[in-house]
Amino acid sequence: MITLKNIEKVYRTSSIETLALNNINLDIKKGEFVSIMGPSGCGKSTLLNVMGLLDEPSKGSVQLDGQPVKQYKDKELARLRNQQIGFIFQSFHLINDLSVLDNVEIPLLYRATNGRPRRDNAQEALEKVGLSNRMKHFPSQLSGGQKQRVAIARAIVGNPNIILADEPTGNLDSAMGNEIMNILQDLNNDGATIVMVTHDEQMAKRTHRLIRLFDGTQVL
Structure with a gap:
C-alpha cells in the first residue's frame, strides 16, 4: 500500500540544516492500522506528510500501490491525494463560515462531483x-469531539483507501478520545488502511502495529 525506502528529509535555511527524517524504511500493508509514536519534534508529522504526498523527501523513494510517486507531476499528486488519501488533523482545520455539511463536502468539490450526489455522500x-x-x-457550535468527528467525516467522504491521522485524540478527553478510536477501528474493519500519529500509549495499543521514532530515526 505505502512503501518508504531510505527516506531522508532535510530542512535548510541560510544558516542551519535540520535532519527531520533519517533513513526511514517502512511498508504499510493494505488493511493495517499502524500507530507512530515518539517525543515531540522527532519527525512524526513530517513522516505522515511524506506518506500523504504533502511533502517530498530529500532522499529515498515513496511508493503507493507499488508505483513510485516521484514519476507523477503536481496535478497527478493532487489527484492521488484527493482520491486515495483522507487526512485527519489534530486541530480539525474546519472552515468556521461553512456548515458541518458544507465542510464535509469540500473534498468532493475538488472532484467536481455534482450537487445531489455530493450532498448525499456527505x-x-x-x-x-x-x-x-x-x-x-x-463549527463554533460544536464540542471538540464533534469537530473531530466532522474532520473524520470529511476525510472519509470520498471513500479513500488510506487514512492518515495526526493526533486525532490529542485535544480530547479520554472518553471522547475512546469514541474517536472506536470510529477509526470501525473504518479499519471496513477495509481502510490507517496510519495514526499519537502520544497516547493506550491508543497505540489498540492498533495492529507500533512504529517508534527518535530524533528522526526509526527505533527498531
Missing part, C-alpha cells in the same frame, strides 16, 4: 460518525 459520511443531527450547525 450526509452518509456524517451518519457514519454519528453527526446526522448536526449537519446544519457551524
Whole structure:
C-alpha cells in the first residue's frame, strides 16, 4: 500500500540544516492500522506528510500501490491525494463560515462531483460518525469531539483507501478520545488502511502495529 525506502528529509535555511527524517524504511500493508509514536519534534508529522504526498523527501523513494510517486507531476499528486488519501488533523482545520455539511463536502468539490450526489455522500459520511443531527450547525457550535468527528467525516467522504491521522485524540478527553478510536477501528474493519500519529500509549495499543521514532530515526 505505502512503501518508504531510505527516506531522508532535510530542512535548510541560510544558516542551519535540520535532519527531520533519517533513513526511514517502512511498508504499510493494505488493511493495517499502524500507530507512530515518539517525543515531540522527532519527525512524526513530517513522516505522515511524506506518506500523504504533502511533502517530498530529500532522499529515498515513496511508493503507493507499488508505483513510485516521484514519476507523477503536481496535478497527478493532487489527484492521488484527493482520491486515495483522507487526512485527519489534530486541530480539525474546519472552515468556521461553512456548515458541518458544507465542510464535509469540500473534498468532493475538488472532484467536481455534482450537487445531489455530493450532498448525499456527505450526509452518509456524517451518519457514519454519528453527526446526522448536526449537519446544519457551524463549527463554533460544536464540542471538540464533534469537530473531530466532522474532520473524520470529511476525510472519509470520498471513500479513500488510506487514512492518515495526526493526533486525532490529542485535544480530547479520554472518553471522547475512546469514541474517536472506536470510529477509526470501525473504518479499519471496513477495509481502510490507517496510519495514526499519537502520544497516547493506550491508543497505540489498540492498533495492529507500533512504529517508534527518535530524533528522526526509526527505533527498531
